[in-house]
Amino acid sequence: MNKIFFTGMIFLVLLSSCEDFFQTYMQVPPPPYKKGIVVNLYVTDDDTVLYASVSQNVGSLEDIKNVRDLLLCDATVQILDEEGNVVVEMDTLEVDTTVYYDTIYIGNGNGEITDTVVYPRDVSGRMINYQAHLPSPFGGHGEKFTLKVIHPEYGTASASQTMPSKPVITQPVYKASAGHDDYGGNFSTLRFDIVDPGGEENFYQVRAWQTDNTGRQYFFGVDTDDPLFQPSYDYNALLVEDKTFDGDSYTVQLKFYNYVDDSRNDVKVFVEVQSVSKDFYLYARTLEKALEAEDIGFFVEPVQVYNNIENGYGIFAMKACTVALASKEE
Numbered sequence: 001m002n003k004i005f006f007t008g009m010i011f012l013v014l015l016s017s018c019e020d021f022f023q024t025y026m027q028v029p030p031p032p033y034k035k036g037i038v039v040n041l042y043v044t045d046d047d048t049v050l051y052a053s054v055s056q057n058v059g060s061l062e063d064i065k066n067v068r069d070l071l072l073c074d075a076t077v078q079i080l081d082e083e084g085n086v087v088v089e090m091d092t093l094e095v096d097t098t099v100y101y102d103t104i105y106i107g108n109g110n111g112e113i114t115d116t117v118v119y120p121r122d123v124s125g126r127m128i129n130y131q132a133h134l135p136s137p138f139g140g141h142g143e144k145f146t147l148k149v150i151h152p153e154y155g156t157a158s159a160s161q162t163m164p165s166k167p168v169i170t171q172p173v174y175k176a177s178a179g180h181d182d183y184g185g186n187f188s189t190l191r192f193d194i195v196d197p198g199g200e201e202n203f204y205q206v207r208a209w210q211t212d213n214t215g216r217q218y219f220f221g222v223d224t225d226d227p228l229f230q231p232s233y234d235y236n237a238l239l240v241e242d243k244t245f246d247g248d249s250y251t252v253q254l255k256f257y258n259y260v261d262d263s264r265n266d267v268k269v270f271v272e273v274q275s276v277s278k279d280f281y282l283y284a285r286t287l288e289k290a291l292e293a294e295d296i297g298f299f300v301e302p303v304q305v306y307n308n309i310e311n312g313y314g315i316f317a318m319k320a321c322t323v324a325l326a327s328k329e330e
Helices: 002-017 278-296
Strands: 037-044 049-056 076-080 086-089 101-107 113-120 130-133 144-151 155-162 173-180 186-195 203-211 217-219 238-241 249-256 268-276 312-325
Touching (some): 037 144, 037 155, 144 312, 155 312, 186 268, 203 249, 268 278
Parallel strands (some): 037 312
Antiparallel strands (some): 049 130, 076 144, 144 155, 173 186, 186 249, 203 217, 203 238, 268 312
């Protein structure tokens, strides 16, 4: 006992003799990185308005006080067809021309607000600063398109995508109050088949929603016990690839929780199946993993989010969409 006490006293003395023992730190220079263009643009076949986010990347230790300082509003944003013809030229979107915006409050670390930033977002939550109104739905099934973002300081960023074909599904059927979960919650089910074309890779994203007589959409997070499905960064959606059912019909069985009383006659349930490009699938999967790791916090290995932009960062992706009204199983 005396030996343990004596050893402990020596250890304390040694610690106390080291000036600023617990305050010792090393100044580590920030990792080098290349400034470049960050672009996010999703195009769906039935879009009549396109929205894009074009900004610049930042270093891991940079202090950004105003998010709008990252936006690049002096770029040329174009979509070209396979022959190199410009089919879409996007316009700069000013903050006060969109109904979608977020307010960011900047603090000084002491609980005091030092700045307020308002910047536009589209309905899916992306910060946007470019838009294009199309004379008709985009379409373009099976055709290849190239995105070009030309900036006077950062050069040209680009990516190419092929618009998928519209997915084919059977008539969806939903059953209200189909069961109870482990916590006693009441869930409904939704069932339909994806008719997959053979001999090619196909990727799908699935969502569903309800409407009532007000016309409002109530998106609900769909769930499934099917191990083939994976979560998307959109928490209302699930992703699946056709590796195990290439060229066959595959039955999709989903569970969801009703936001509207399904006993009402005016309630309608819709299912949306998107045939997405492989780049969108990889981006959605890695972004979901990155967001999950961010929520967990420390001691989690960082996730590299998929990027398909040449000479830049971000994603250019295409989706073809099929929406169907589900019939109710009595």
